[in-house]
Each structure stands twice: as C-alpha cells, then as structure tokens.
Amino acid sequence: xxxxxxxxxxxxxxxxxxxxxxxxxxxxxxxxxxxxxxxxxxxxxx
Numbered sequence: 343x344x345x346x347x348x349x350x351x352x353x354x355x356x357x358x359x360x361x362x363x364x365x366x367x368x369x370x371x372x373x374x375x376x377x378x379x380x381x382x383x384x385x386x387x388x
Contacts, residue, residue, distance in 0.1 A: 347364075
C-alpha cells in the first residue's frame with residue numbers, strides 16, 4: 343500500500359493529531375512498523 347500526501351503543518355499538537363487520524367484511516371495496527379518518508383525542499387535566495 344502506498345501513496346503521497348502533501349500538507350504543511352508545523353505545530354506539534356496538530357502533527358500528532360494528524361498522525362493519529364492517518365493511522366486510523368489506513369488501519370494501522372500497533373504491531374506493524376510504520377514508515378513515514380519526508381521530502382525536504384529548501385529555497386535559497388540572496
């Protein structure tokens with residue numbers, strides 16, 4: 343199972359809530375490993 347979601351959240355409380363919602367949505371069991379990949383993009387300007 344795979345997919346991609348792009349949503350910018352920076353607050354710890356909201357990030358924790360979103361993770362729990364996402365786990366419930368995909369049916370995450372506590373005995374299965376969870377992998378979250380991050381892609382960081384930096385914009386450098388002068």
